[in-house]
Amino acid sequence: MRKTWWIVILLVGIIGCPSNPTLTAIKIYRVQYYENHDQHILEKWKNLAEKETKTNPTNCLGWFFLGEAYINLGEVLSKPDTMLKGAMLVKKGFDIDSLKVLKELSVNQEGYWSVFKNVTDRLIQRGEYNTAKEFLHIAIKILPTRAENYTMAGEIALEDGDTTKALTSYRKAIDLDPKNANAYADIGSIFSNRGTVDSSKHYFSKAKDLMSGNLIRLIEMIVPDRDVNETRDPVIKASIFLEDKKEAEAKKVLGEVGIGDLEPKKRLLNNLTTLRYEMGSLLFKIGLDYFKAKDSDNAIQTFKEVLELVPKHTGARFNAGLIEYQLKRYKDAETEFRTLSATKPDDYRTWFYLGAAIAQQKRYRDAIEPFEKAMEINPKNPDIYRNLALIYSKVGEKKKAVEYYKKAQELEKGVK
Structure with missing residues (x-):
């Protein structure tokens, strides 16, 4: 039986609707689709589910199966908005009867949680915080022990202006995952905005240590069996070149540390790009704290660290220039x-x-x-x-x- 990236299908009975022929047919198409990954079967599944929602609009499972079909269709077509539509349809079923839908979601908690987590994150990025809350609620119901739930809850609470609730959420994230660097960084930001310097330094320092460790481990995965002190700068440069679509330059700098083939390293280099930006964002916040405290030397050093990781970081570049100007350099x-x-x-x-x-x-x-x-x-x-x-x-x-x-x-x- 084949897998998609988000769900391993298990053959389960249709909960609460054993005599519904449409749902029974949908169940058959679901099994066939997950066995063969035939888009035509997926379309039949979707069409039947649409028929069910029109015939029985209060049937939570009709909406659930329709949403699941759209999520799969979005994956097949590489259309995030189609997957978002699917998640919204699943949510509609959840709103009708959360217990029944949660039983279906529990068939593969990890897969469904991933869908709702990604949708929540996407909505946060769009600034649609109220809708994000609703999807996050479902994500927490599916897998309440995932730290990412509470990191996102903290972001939403901050948008609502509730820093106390945000702190509670971020601390919950750390309790569940003590290596959650982003949660430490976000707590540091809250204390920084409050002017609580010692606390902000503590949390920022912890976040920096964790991210630095992640950075080193990732570089060691890209170039194993070499001293990371030798490979760090070339690998970071390769990541920057790859981000800028300069593959020849990326290949050249990796060649300097014994990596002749760029292709197998692209995924890890893309992961490094994400980490570079996360660490750059953290260091920028630390630099701003130094700047506010009029600690020019540490501020400019930190802003330059940002620029080593993210050369296009305009905030770090501007502040570095401003400090140089203030120092009459x-x-x-x-x-x-x-x-x-x-x-x-x-x-x-x-x-x-x-x-x-x-x-x-x-x-x-x-x-x-x-x-x-x-x-x-x-x-x-x-x-x-x-x-x-x-x-x-x-x-x-x-x-x-x-x-x-x-x-x-x-x-x-x-x-x-």
Whole structure:
């Protein structure tokens, strides 16, 4: 008997509806589908289930089987929205009679939990938190001991503004899975926002240790039998290249550590990309804590760690540049903001600080273009005009200096 990624089908009786010929036929098609994975059989199953829901709209199992068919169809067609529709139909059956549907879901708890967990996560990503709550409720009913349930519950509670409930959820996640790095990180964020520095440092540190361990283990899986200190940087670079669809470059750097064939490593490298972003997000939060505490050295070091893992992290790049500017390391600040201007050209602050860093090096004419780009993006910011006025006065263009100075004054007074 074959398997799909999400369910191992078991032959079970139709609960509560032994005399319903349509449900009996659906059951036969289900067994045939899971044995043969024939899409035509799946369509027959779906059509019969649709007929059942129209004929008996209060029959919870009709909705359950229809939802299950759509989940399978979504998998076959690689259409997440079709799977989402299936989960919603299963939920409709659950709302009619949760006990009957839970009995069906218990046939393969892990598979169904995975479906509802993924749907909940997808809804959270979309910002549909109220609907996410409903699906999470079912996921918890199916497998109440999975830590991921409570990590998602924490996210939803935070969106509701209930940090106490969020903390309870995250701590429950840690109780179930003491190596849940994301739960530690999320608790750290809550304490950071509360200004409880010692607690935030504790949880952030724990999360960082766990993620670092996961990172090392994954790198060792990609390049076994080599010192991770030698392989770490090349493997991370390979992951970045692969993310950017630069397979030749990825293959080249892996070749430096004895891996000649990229293809078998792609799945692990993609997993590493996910972990890079998770760790980058965590380190960024830690960096912000240092920044708030005016610990510039640790802040900039942490932001640079983020950029080693996620070179496109615009927040880390901006803050690194800002700290360099505050420390009067204007050349380094220029480098950061110039790099950022290529990846985030629509943020006036990038151009503003690029111009400011250049101007501080007394390269006044070079500073004009960045400030003018900042002005194009945000034409109502008086600080931009004031800086342009100063620069034009420095290069001897008094007329333009006066023009921009007056514009700055008008904007400050609210004159259009």
